[in-house]
Amino acid sequence: MKGSKLLLLLVALCLSAAIAAEQTCPADLDSKCDGGASDDWEGEFFPGIPKIKYEGPTSKNPLAYKWYNAEEVILGKKMKDWMRFSVAFWHTFRGTGGDPFGAPTKVWPWEDGTNSLAMAKRRMRAHFEFMEKVGVDKWCFHDRDIAPDGKTLEETNANLDEIVELAKQLQTETNIKPLWGTAQLFMHPRYMHGAATSPEVKVYAYAAAQVKKALEVTHYLGGENYVFWGGREGYQTLLNTDMKRELDHMANFLQAAVDYKKKIGFNGTLLIEPKPQEPTKHQYDWDVATTFSFLQKYGLIGEFKINVECNHATLSGHSCHHELETARINGLLGNIDANTGDPQVGWDTDQFLTDIAEATLVMSSVVKNGGLAPGGFNFDAKLRRESTDVEDMFLAHISGMDTLARGLRNVEKLIEDGSLDELVHKRYQSFDSEIGALIEAGKGDFEMLEKKVLEWGEPTVPSGKQELAEILFQSAL
Numbered sequence: 001m002k003g004s005k006l007l008l009l010l011v012a013l014c015l016s017a018a019i020a021a022e023q024t025c026p027a028d029l030d031s032k033c034d035g036g037a038s039d040d041w042e043g044e045f046f047p048g049i050p051k052i053k054y055e056g057p058t059s060k061n062p063l064a065y066k067w068y069n070a071e072e073v074i075l076g077k078k079m080k081d082w083m084r085f086s087v088a089f090w091h092t093f094r095g096t097g098g099d100p101f102g103a104p105t106k107v108w109p110w111e112d113g114t115n116s117l118a119m120a121k122r123r124m125r126a127h128f129e130f131m132e133k134v135g136v137d138k139w140c141f142h143d144r145d146i147a148p149d150g151k152t153l154e155e156t157n158a159n160l161d162e163i164v165e166l167a168k169q170l171q172t173e174t175n176i177k178p179l180w181g182t183a184q185l186f187m188h189p190r191y192m193h194g195a196a197t198s199p200e201v202k203v204y205a206y207a208a209a210q211v212k213k214a215l216e217v218t219h220y221l222g223g224e225n226y227v228f229w230g231g232r233e234g235y236q237t238l239l240n241t242d243m244k245r246e247l248d249h250m251a252n253f254l255q256a257a258v259d260y261k262k263k264i265g266f267n268g269t270l271l272i273e274p275k276p277q278e279p280t281k282h283q284y285d286w287d288v289a290t291t292f293s294f295l296q297k298y299g300l301i302g303e304f305k306i307n308v309e310c311n312h313a314t315l316s317g318h319s320c321h322h323e324l325e326t327a328r329i330n331g332l333l334g335n336i337d338a339n340t341g342d343p344q345v346g347w348d349t350d351q352f353l354t355d356i357a358e359a360t361l362v363m364s365s366v367v368k369n370g371g372l373a374p375g376g377f378n379f380d381a382k383l384r385r386e387s388t389d390v391e392d393m394f395l396a397h398i399s400g401m402d403t404l405a406r407g408l409r410n411v412e413k414l415i416e417d418g419s420l421d422e423l424v425h426k427r428y429q430s431f432d433s434e435i436g437a438l439i440e441a442g443k444g445d446f447e448m449l450e451k452k453v454l455e456w457g458e459p460t461v462p463s464g465k466q467e468l469a470e471i472l473f474q475s476a477l
Contacts, residue, residue: 045110045126049394051133062395068405070135074412075367082366082408084376085401086138086179090145091350091382092393093127105385115148120163128170134397137176140378142184143214157213164217171221179376180225180271181218183210186232194232196253197246204249211257219266224374225335227307229273234280247284251298258303269374271307271334276316278348287316288326305334309380311341311348320358324365335375338400352381352400356477359407367411377404413476420472423465
């Protein structure tokens, strides 16, 4: 009997060990199931949240896609290839909920309150688990968001290298790659007057060294693009600013980036992200048209494309659709930061895009552009300050992805119906005439056109049919 009891006890112990081995260790700093080695965490960061799947429009499951079906073919491409979705590391994993009027509100379970290398590694693993669960295979990063600053540039670069090696390992395991990387040239006090436009030559040089390293890291990780967002490349007042000199410096900086990109064999696209102001009073790449003019003036056309951020578009007094079309017709549309602002708030709120009509207009530009590759949609968007549950991270991305997917489906309806395209075609059909063809070929001289006016008499101007256009558009929503 004693032998039997001992055997049963051993079996029970073995079963307990097996069950314990199968249990998922939650990413909770109070948990001891990782043996207390917080920098070597092996547990799940999002226990209880499954991989997000497509369930269709009738699903009531908030943790499911209703409109985004990655493998479904729409207008000749899979949805995932139209979208090329990316998770922004900074907003998703470094966003705290803090604002100028209040303290941070988000303290995720895996955070320990430090900016250590160990914390950076744990955060990176959480990031990759999140991407796998939402089904996104691209990510974007600032150098200083993924790795902490050191006391010197050498120490800072060493920190970055250590985190990048972990990211490279995780990418190999998951087949996730960067959509783009960038250097954070706006947060550190050294950049208070700008980076490429700083009046201090040592700051200009430091920014160059930082971009050099960020380009190397992006290339090493297999990034497809590299972004320049000049949040402090502008001025607060012209009274102390030599604008021409600063613009010349910025152009030289960007040309040096082009040269170094080619030197290291990085074939990714260089992108400029316009924004009118905030934090500066005036930012030099105010909008797409201003950026296009800058690139033309300094001979940089062909070296750069544009990353359009929808919230930046509205801050500059345009719609996102306007900025996308301005970039597209000039051959500059390279990437989209998918977000939106609040029309009642005059700053960059970086909200997830949930407006179906706006998403439809955005996707119409993308479809006309033939897609965005090697660019894509980066969710440069953050949870609201009051949204503090881990689940909210998933709900926000699901909502943003579904909104753009629904926009794509609406564009398909508009194209199949054809009525809106026909309305636009009819508005310009007079230019399909012989005289119209001469004008569009640049051969419509004033003397010839004057003779035609004398022959024709007063022109009859037809209705623009804006109300009908709006009805046709709304019918697809």
